[in-house]
Amino acid sequence: MSVIHRLLRTGTLTVAWLVLVPCALLPLVAILPMLPWVRIYAFDIVPNWASWLLIGCLGVLAIGLLARRQPGGAAGWLIAAALIGVLANAIVIGRLWQLAALHGARIDLAATLSLRDYSEAAAPDATYVYDMPDGEPLSLDVYRPPAAMRSARPGPVLLMIHGGGFVGGTRRLAAANMRNYAGRGWTVVSVDYRLARPGRPTWNLAADDVRCAMAWVAAHAGALHVDTSRLALNGASAGGNLALAAAYTRKAPRPGCGPALPPVAAVVARVPLVDPAASWDHGGEMQQVQRRLMRAYFGGSPAEVPARYRRRDMRRRLTPGLPPTLIMAAANDPILPIASARDLAARSAALGNRITLVVFPYAGHDFNAVYEGIPNQTVRQMVGRFLAENDPGPAR
Structure with missing residues (x-):
């Protein structure tokens, strides 16, 4: 073997190892979350990018098999590690696919290779200022169904409320998803609400803003059709x-x-904050980050302002006769304990309410940020099916 040939072989194997380490390590950590901080990234990256991680491992496996024909034993270790990575990614993809099938979602695997973000390239059709509390304009975006789906009869409306820890985020988050829902026949309205800032906790303001937006929609129902x-x-x-x-x-x-608050036919919540005190106590790498968010929103800790935390505990809002509810939670959410979502679902069901809890495996807080990723394909179809099943209007 010539010197140049050996250098090329060594360089190729080095690059292969550099590709393989994240492609194999991240799904392994998602399955066996024992590495601090690495697991935080794994829980968000792996569900969104599992197809690309699998392709990376398969590519490295092919390089290892080709290199094995040449003298030297380094290729054997590369092949073994690549096979482990292929298996780990296949397990993740298989579990996510199984969850999708269980809830009636059909996954397009070829589409999962798209790099599109779920907020990307989906401008609204109109924007309005719906209120100005204390002089601060609060806006909402409207995504209308395509002309082919409009009829003389007014259609259903989906009010979207963005995340961001109560201190950030915008009404354009998940804009691509909103355009998708509009394409299925809903008029989608995505709203601002007041965000917490130093000296202004919004625990008693943000929910009031959402109710104001609902009333505005009711007051302008004719114009919005x-x-x-x-x-x-x-x-x-x-x-x-x-x-x-x-x-x-x-x-x-x-x-x-607006004159009145319209009734809610159904509610969907993805990775919702259920019990703020439990989130405050949730241990792990992100605890201090979450505590800063909670302190900003509530104006203090659970020990300092306990009544505020209790008022925002959704389990305390449970009564019989609540709207049908779909909760999509992450099994490994680093800031919101899954036990709180399970407790809410169990208590609500015991009261006779219709509530569905879907837990995404190997998933962290931002598990569906890639538009065509398996989780987001599942989310879009699951939400569409749930809303259609709980639409009190005429069949469309």
Whole structure:
């Protein structure tokens, strides 16, 4: 073997190892979460990018098999590690596919290779300012169904509430998903709410803003061509908490928002904050980050302002007769304990409410950020099916 040939072989194997380490290590850590901090990244990266990680391992395996024909034993270790990576990624993909099939979602594996973010390239059709509390404009975006899906009869409306830890995020988060829902026949309305900032906790303001937006939609139902008896809420993370609070509380909107609060036909919450005190106590690498968010939103710790934390505990809002609810949770959420979501679902079901809890395996808080990733394909189809099944209007 010539010197150049040996250098090329060594360089190729080095690059292969550099590719293999993340492609094999991350799914292994997602399955066996024993490495601190690495697991935090694994729980978000692996569900979103499992197809690409599998392709990386398969590519390295092919390089190892080709290199094995040449003298030297380094290729054997590369092949063994690549096979482990292929197996780990196959397990993750298989479990996610199984979950999708269980809930009636059909996964397009070729589409999972798309790099599109779930917020990418989906501008709204219109934007309005729905209120100005204390002079701060609060806006909402409207995504209308395509002309082919519009009819003389007003259609259903889906109110979206973004996440961001109550201190960040925008109404354009998940815009591509919102355009997808509009393409299925819903008029989608994505709303601002007041975010917490130093000296202004919003634990008693943000949910009121959501109710104001609901009342605004009801007051402008004719112009929006929507039937507010067919209104559903959809929130993620902090927005999931606000969606549940708005759906589970019959409280009049503040003056100026609209004449009345419309009923909620159904509510969807992805990785919602259920029990703020439990989230405060949730150990792990992200505890201090979550505590900063909780302190900003509530204006203190559970020990300092316990009544505020209790008022935002969604389990305390449970009564018989609540709207049908779909909760999508992450098995390995580093900031929101899965036990809280399970407790909420069990208690609500015991009261006779229709509630479905779906737990995504190997998943962290942002498990569906890639538009065509297996989790987000599942989320879109699951939400669409759930809303259609709980639409009180005429069949479409």
